[in-house]
Structure formats: structure tokens, C-alpha cells
Amino acid sequence: MSITAALSCYAARTPDRDALVFEDQRISWVHLNREINRLAGFIVATTPAGGSVALHLPTSPALALLFLAVARAGREAQVFDPDWPIEMTRAIRARLSPDLFVSSDARFSGSNTVIVADPMIAFMQVVPALGVSAPAHSGAEPDAMLPFYVGFTSGSTGLPKGYRRHHRSWTESSRHDALEFGISSDDVILAPGTLTHSLFLYALVHGLNSGARVVLCRRFRPDAVVRLIEAERVTVLYGVPTQLQLTVKAAGDQVLGSMRWILSSGAKWPIGEREPLRRLFPNARFAEFYGASETGFMTVAKADEGAPETSVGRAFSGAVVTIRDRAGRPIPQGKTGYVFVASPFLIMNYACGEDSDLLHYGEEVSVGDIGFLDPQGFLHLVGRARRKIVTSGKNVYPEEIERVLEQHPMVTAAAVLSAPDRSRGERLIALVQIRTDAVVTSADLIAYQRKALPLYKVPRVYASVAEWPLTRSGKTDFERLRQAWMTGAITGRLP
Numbered sequence: 377m378s379i380t381a382a383l384s385c386y387a388a389r390t391p392d393r394d395a396l397v398f399e400d401q402r403i404s405w406v407h408l409n410r411e412i413n414r415l416a417g418f419i420v421a422t423t424p425a426g427g428s429v430a431l432h433l434p435t436s437p438a439l440a441l442l443f444l445a446v447a448r449a450g451r452e453a454q455v456f457d458p459d460w461p462i463e464m465t466r467a468i469r470a471r472l473s474p475d476l477f478v479s480s481d482a483r484f485s486g487s488n489t490v491i492v493a494d495p496m497i498a499f500m501q502v503v504p505a506l507g508v509s510a511p512a513h514s515g516a517e518p519d520a521m522l523p524f525y526v527g528f529t530s531g532s533t534g535l536p537k538g539y540r541r542h543h544r545s546w547t548e549s550s551r552h553d554a555l556e557f558g559i560s561s562d563d564v565i566l567a568p569g570t571l572t573h574s575l576f577l578y579a580l581v582h583g584l585n586s587g588a589r590v591v592l593c594r595r596f597r598p599d600a601v602v603r604l605i606e607a608e609r610v611t612v613l614y615g616v617p618t619q620l621q622l623t624v625k626a627a628g629d630q631v632l633g634s635m636r637w638i639l640s641s642g643a644k645w646p647i648g649e650r651e652p653l654r655r656l657f658p659n660a661r662f663a664e665f666y667g668a669s670e671t672g673f674m675t676v677a678k679a680d681e682g683a684p685e686t687s688v689g690r691a692f693s694g695a696v697v698t699i700r701d702r703a704g705r706p707i708p709q710g711k712t713g714y715v716f717v718a719s720p721f722l723i724m725n726y727a728c729g730e731d732s733d734l735l736h737y738g739e740e741v742s743v744g745d746i747g748f749l750d751p752q753g754f755l756h757l758v759g760r761a762r763r764k765i766v767t768s769g770k771n772v773y774p775e776e777i778e779r780v781l782e783q784h785p786m787v788t789a790a791a792v793l794s795a796p797d798r799s800r801g802e803r804l805i806a807l808v809q810i811r812t813d814a815v816v817t818s819a820d821l822i823a824y825q826r827k828a829l830p831l832y833k834v835p836r837v838y839a840s841v842a843e844w845p846l847t848r849s850g851k852t853d854f855e856r857l858r859q860a861w862m863t864g865a866i867t868g869r870l871p
Contacts, residue, residue, distance in 0.1 A: 377517070377520055377543070377544075377547050378447060378448070378517040378518045378519075378520060378522075378524070378543045378547070379444075379447050379524060379543050379546050379547060379581050379585065380412065380444055380447050380448040380517065381517045381547075382584070382585045382587070383395075383405070383408065383409050383412065383444070383584060383585075384409050386405045386409075386561070386584075386587050387405045387406045387408065387409035387410075389405075389587075390405055390561070390587070391404060391405055391406035392404050392405075392406065393405055393589070394589050395408045395584065395589060395590070396408055396440065396499070396580075396584070396589070396590050396592070397589065397590070397591040397592065397608060398436070398437050398440070398499070398591075398592045398593075398594075399592075399593060399594060399600070399604075401437060401498050401499060402499075403437075403499040403500070407499070407500065408441075408499070410512070411441055411445075411499060411500065411502065411503060412441060412444045412445045412448055413445075413448070413512040413513045413514070414445075414503050414508055414512045414513075415441055415442060415445030415502070415503060415506070415508065416445040416446075416448040416449040416512075416513035417449075417508070417510045417511050417512045417513040417514075418445075418506065418508040418509075418510045419445055419446055419449040419451055419476070419513075420449045420450075420510070420513055420515070421510035422475075422476055422510075423449075423451055423475040423476050424475060425450065426450070426451070426452075426522075427451050427452070427474075427475035427476075428451060428452040428453075428454055428472065428473075428474045428475055428476075428526075429442070429446045429451050429452070429453055429454065429474055429475065429476045429477075429478060430454040430456055430469060430472065430474035430476070430477045430478065430479075431443060431446070431453055431454065431455050431456060431478050432456040432458055432465065432477065432478065432479035432480070432481065432484065433458060433478065433479065433480050433492060433495045434458050434480065434495055434496075434570075434594070434595075435570045435571045435572075435576075435592060435593070435594055435595065436495035436496050436594070437495070437496070437497065437498060437499045437502055438480075438492050438495035438496075438497065438502045438505070439455075439495060439571055440571065440580060440592065441499060441502050442478060442502070443455065443571070443577070443580075444581075444584075445513075446524070447518070447524040447525070447543070448513060448517065448518070449513060449518075450518035450519075450522055451475075451524075452523045452524060452525065452526060452540070453524060453525055453526070454472055454474055454526040454538065454727070455525070455526065455527055455528070455571065455572055455577065456468065456469075456528075456572075457528065457536075457570075457572040457848070458479075458480065458481070458572075459848065460536075462481075462483060464535065464536075465484075467535060468528075468535065468536065468538070468728065471538075471728040472526070472538065472727060472728055474488075475488065476488055476489075476490065477489045477490070478490045478492060479491060479492070480492050480493070480494070480495045490506060492505060492506065493505070496594070518543065519543070520542065520543045520544040520547065521542050521543070521544055522542060522543060523540050523541065523542050523724060524541065524542065524543050524546075525540070525541045525546075525577075526538045526539065526540050526541075526727045527539055527541070527572075527574045527577070527669060528572070529669040529670075535728075535729070536729070537726055537728065537729030538726060538727035538728040538729060539669055539670055539723045539725075539726055539727065540723060540724045540725050540726065540727045541723055541724060542724055544720065545672060545720065545721050545722065545723065545724075546578065546581055546582070546721075547585070548694065548719075548720040548721060549578065549582070549672050549673060549720075549721050550581070550582045550585045550586070551694075552673075552692065552693040552694035552695075552721075553582055553673075553693075554586065555693045556663075556676060556692065556693050557612070557637055557639070557663070559582070559583070559586045559588060559612060559637075560586055560587065560588065561586065561587030561588060562588075562611075563583070563586065563588040563589075563611045563612050563636075564588060564589045564590075564591065564608050564609055564610045564611050564612070564634075565579055565582075565583035565588050565589070565590050565591065565610070565611075565612045565613075565614070566591045566593075566601065566604060566605060566608070566610040566612070566613050566614070567579035567580055567583070567590065567591070567592055567593075567614050568592075568593045568596050568600075568601045568604075568613075568614075568615060568619060568623075569593075569596050569614075569615070569616070569619065569850070570595065570596075570848060571592070572848070573848065574669055575614060575616070575641050575642060576592075576614060579614040580592065583612075588612070589608070591604055591608050591610060596619055596850075598619075598622040598623045598625065598626030598627075599626050601613075601619075601623045601626070602623060602626050602627045602630065602632075605632050605634070605635065606630075606632060609634040610632075610634060610635060611634055611635060611636045611637070612635075612636065612637045612639065613635060613637070613638050613639065613657075613660075614639050614641070615638075615639070615640060615641075615850075616640065616641060616642035616643060616850035616851065617640055617642070617643050617644075617645050617646065617850070618643075618846060618850035618851075619850050620638065620640060620653065621646075621649070621652075623656075624652045624653060624656050627656050630656065631655070631656065631658060632656055632657055633657075633658060633659050634659075635657040635659060635660040636659060636660055636661065637660060637661055637662075637663065638653060638657060638660050638661070638662045638663070639663055639664075639665070640662070640663070640664040640665070641664065641665040641666075641667070642850060642851055643850070643851050643852075644664070644688065644757075644779065645662075645664050646782055646783075647685045647686070647779070647782070647783050648685075648783065650662060650679065661678065661679065661680060662678070662679040663676055663677065663678045663679065663689075664676070664677050664688070664689070665689075665692070666688035666689065666755065666757070667692075667721075668743045668745075669723070670722065670723045670734060670741065670743055671717050671719070671721065671722055671723075671741060671743060672719065672721030672722065673692040673695060673719075673721060674691070674692060674695055674697060674715070674717045674719070674755075675688050675689040675690055675691055675692055675695070675697060675755050676689045676690065676692045677689025677690075677754075682752075683754050684750070684754055684756075686756055686779070687750065687754040687755055687756045688747075688754075688755050688756070688757055689754060689755065690752075690753050690754055690755070691717075691753070691755075692719075694719050694720060694721070695717055695718070695719035695721065696717065696718045696719065696740075697715065697716070697717050697749070697755055698715075698716045698717075698718075698740065699711070699712075699713040699714070699715060699716070699747065699748055699749055700713055700714055700716050700737060700740075700742070701713050701714065702714060702735060704716075704735075704737030704738075704740075707748075709748075709749055709750075709751060710748055710749070710750065710751070711748055712746060712747065712748045712758055713746065713747075713748070714735060714742045714744065714745070714746060714761070715742055715745040715746070715747045715755065715757070716735070716737060716740040716741065716742045717740060717741060717742070718738075718739045718740045718741075722741055744760055744761035744762055745757055745759075745760055745761070746758045746759050746760065746761055746764075746773060757775065758773045758775065758776055759773020759774060759775040759776055760773070760775065763775065763854075765792075765794040765802050765804065766801055766802060767794070767797070767800045767801060767802045767803060767804060767832065768800045768801065768832060770832050772804065772832070772833050774791070774792035774793070774804075776829070776833070777790075777792045777804070777806070777825070777829065777833055777834075777835065778790045778791060778792055780824075780825050780828045780829055781806060781808060781821065781824075781825065784816075784820075784821065784824050785811075786810055786811050786814040786815075786816045786820075787808050787809065787810060787811070787816070787821075788809045788810070788811055788844075789808065789809040789841075789844045789852065790806060790807070790808045790809075791806075791807045791808075791852055791854055791857050792804055792805065792806050792807075792835060793805045793807065793854075793857065793858055793861060795861075803835075803836070803837070804833075804834075804835035804836070804837070805835055805837045805838075805839070805861065806821070806835040806837065806838045806839075807838075807839050807840075807841050807857055807861065807866065808821070808838060808839070808840055808841070808870075809840070809841055809842070809844045810840050816840075816870065817870055817871050818836075818837075818838045818870045818871060821838055821870070822834055822835075822836070837869075838869070838870040839861070839866050839867075839868050839869050839870060840868035840870055841857070841860075841866055841868065842868070845857060845860075
């Protein structure tokens with residue numbers, strides 16, 4: 377099956393029900409299916425079989441419809457981030473050479489390019505805005521093994537790496553997702569982040585495949601999320617921890633009883649911080665995913681399944697998680713090594729960028745994460761191989777230290793970096809965000825960490841960062857922190 381195969385079934389079964397909502401705009405199943413077919417006909421007429429379409433658009437009705445239409449047409453949608461610098465966009469475009477480039481930025485006008493002057497137009501106005509005159513697509517759904525999507529993740533060269541997926545990787549994700557969470561046509565799914573983030577693009581696709589109503593936002597705004605949850609009676613909310621925490625803060629004393637699942641991904645949920653979620657969503661179950669762009673879902677930790685708070689859960693349905701050394705040899709239970717996974721959710725390859733960061737053993741893949749499995753089969757992450765710091769001849773993974781620091785009652789965020797040191801090779805530096813009006817010293821933080829960490833893992837240098845930098849996906853922006861520290865922009869050294 378393709379990622380769009382189920383849409384025509386819902387269009388026939390429940391034609392007048394709302395399928396997709398974008399803030400105050402909405403489109404029914406029958407109209408969604410019709411508009412996708414009209415756009416798919418245009419794409420088939422203007423691109424070769426097996427071709428590609430770059431979508432350089434903000435999250436909007438135009439992006440949602442075009443992405444689905446490209447998939448139905450049997451082409452590959454390359455979802456560019458409109459916030460990239462123009463030269464980066466041009467460099468990625470040159471590497472991928474898409475057959476059609478769709479953008480809202482007139483600077484990209486030229487051959488094989490369509491400019492959408494206003495991507496925020498209503499769903500029913502997208503086809504007229506493109507001047508589509510080709511007949512609607514009426515062919516068979518594409519083969520499950522055809523590529524349909526190129527997403528992007530950070531690369532070691534400074535340019536994003538493009539990873540390629542076939543239809544089956546997401547239809548299988550949806551099938552196993554249904555086994556884990558039972559999402560159905562009775563649900564209303566809110567994906568409040570940008571569609572350039574694969575989590576929210578997947579939420580769109582999985583929700584429609586399940587027959588659910590899917591609600592999208594132009595951009596993440598906590599007050600808008602609260603309003604949409606209440607207005608649309610949302611039952612399933614996807615988000616990264618930062619977004620969920622900001623939503624809780626924006627809701628104040630409200631209680632939103634329609635929610636039945638809170639699904640968190642992208643970073644570990646802070647230990648001990650679930651109670652505010654419970655108060656806001658008293659009827660919801662909570663689960664967090666661990667995975668990567670290249671692997672899809674690897675593990676899931678459901679709050680009511682007894683997963684230790686320090687773990688990222690058990691293997692997700694359909695995934696097999698193992699711990700091996702770099703050469704692929706198995707490592708005994710409880711011992712630390714590379715986290716490998718085998719599943720039907722893996723990417724095909726990289727469309728651009730090197731795959732040197734990936735380790736392969738048979739059908740298993742590792743993105744370089746380090747961890748161990750406990751006797752109950754729960755996975756505990758120690759860190760990323762690429763962030764490893766060697767100090768005084770010992771390997772240190774910053775994530776382990778960051779998780780301990782973030783459990784301190786006065787710390788809201790932490791990042792551990794390194795700096796050259798003549799005697800140790802590298803020394804540890806901890807950057808922290810302190811709660812408003814709190815007073816914390818280096819000695820306080822050192823004493824707190826010594827309860828959980830050996831001395832060589834405890835940083836000696838600490839600085840407070842008032843404005844914590846985040847990536848577009850809501851994760852800590854370590855590169856910006858590193859640059860700020862190196863240039864002396866961070867001046868709040870703790871005594």
C-alpha cells in the first residue's frame with residue numbers, strides 16, 4: 377500500500393466529514409481526495425515517472441495538499457525548509473536536481489519552477505493558484521517500495537543531510553502505531569509543529585491513514601494549541617517536550633478532558649515533570665518515543681507500563697533492539713554498547729550527504745547512540761558517540777550528565793560541552809538555565825551530581841544562560857551554545 381491508498385476509501389465512506397483542518401480552514405474527505413487527484417494529475421503531466429518535486433513552502437494548506445499529491449503521483453517529495461538561508465537552499469537544490477521546484481519565494485523563479493504567491497490560501501484555492509489544467513490523476517496507487525519522501529537532518533558538513541523513505545516504511549509505521557495506540561477514525565489528531573519536521577509530517581500521514589481528523593498549525597504557538605485542543609476536541613497530541621511544557625504553561629488552570637494520548641518525541645521527557653501534564657489532561661495516557669530520522673520508531677515508554685524514568689522504554693512494535701560493539705558483536709545484557717535496530721521503518725538511503733555516521737550489521741542499523749538493555753528489556757541511553765568527550769583518558773557522554781543536572785530542582789535545561797585542557801585533554805563545561813529568581817552556585821551543582829556520578833564525570837566550570845537556544849524542532853541547539861561559549865557571549869559564570 378502507498379501512504380495515500382486509504383484516502384479514497386474514507387472519501388467514499390464518510391465524504392462530508394472533516395479530514396483536515398488548518399487553523400480556521402477545513403476540508404472534507406471527498407474534497408481532500410478530489411483536490412489531491414487534481415494536483416497529482418498536474419504532477420504526472422509535468423514530471424517524469426520516478427521523478428521528484430521539491431516543496432519549498434511553509435506549513436500551509438498548499439504544502440499539505442502538494443505533499444500528498446506528489447506521493448499519490450508516484451513521485452518523491454523533497455521537503456525543503458523555507459527558513460534555510462537562500463544559498464543553502466540553492467546548494468541542496470543543485471545536489472538533488474528535482475524535476476519540479478515549488479516555492480513561495482519569488483527569488484527562485486525560473487525553469488521547472490512554480491511560485492505559489494500565497495501558500496496560506498484555502499484548501500480549495502490551491503489548484504486554481506497553481507493554474508492546474510491537466511486531467512485529474514486516475515491511475516493506480518504507487519508501489520509500496522517507491523520513494524515518496526526526502527526529509528532533512530543536520531549534517532557534519534554544515535549542509536543538511538537528505539534521507540529517503542519509501543511508502544512501506546511509513547505504512548508499516550502506521551500499522552504498528554495502530555497496535556500501540558489504537559488511533560482510529562474516532563480520533564482528532566493535533567500536529568502543532570512545522571511539516572518540515574518528520575514527526576509532524578508523519579502525524580499528518582498516519583492520522584489520515586487512520587481516518588482521523590488532523591489539525592495543523594501555521595507555526596507552534598502555545599495559546600493557539602490550547603485553543604485548537606478545546607475547539608476541535610483533540611484526542612491525540614504530538615509534540616516535543618519543550619512544546620508540551622509551553623502548552624501546559626499557556627493553559628494555566630484549564631482542564632482539557634478530550635485528550636486520550638500525549639505522544640512526545642525528539643528528546644527525553646524531564647524526570648518528575650509529568651504531574652502538570654496530568655492536571656491539564658486528566659484523561660490522557662502519556663508515551664514518549666525514541667528513534668531517529670533514519671530509523672523511525674525504535675522504543676516507546678508508556679507511563680503506565682512500568683518503564684524506569686531513566687529509560688527510553690521497550691522496543692516499539694515491529695522493532696528489534698540489540699546492543700553491539702562497533703563491529704557488530706553482541707554485548708551482554710546490562711553492558712554498554714552501540715544501539716542497533718532492525719525494523720521495517722528504516723530509510724532507504726541518503727539522497728544527499730554521507731552515511732558514514734551509520735553503522736550496519738546485517739539488516740540492523742545504528743545511528744551511533746550508546747546505551748544498554750536492563751533485565752526487563754528497557755533501553756537506557758548513555759549518549760551519542762559523536763558527542764563523546766575524552767577527559768583524563770576516560771570516555772564521558774554529555775547526555776548522562778545533562779540528565780542528572782536537569783533533575784536539580786533549580787535547573788530547567790543543561791548542556792555539557794568540552795574545551796581543550798593541557799593536562800586532561802578535554803575539560804567539561806556545564807551550561808545551565810536556572811529557574812527565575814533561583815540562586816545556585818557551582819558547589820551546589822557539584823554536590824548534587826556527586827550523588828549520581830563519579831567525580832571524573834562532574835564538570836568544574838558552570839555558566840548560566842538566560843535565553844536558552846532551541847532548534848526548530850524544539851531541541852537544545854548545542855552548536856549555538858558552543859559558539860556563544862567560544863566567543864565569550866556567555867558571561868554568567870556561576871560562583
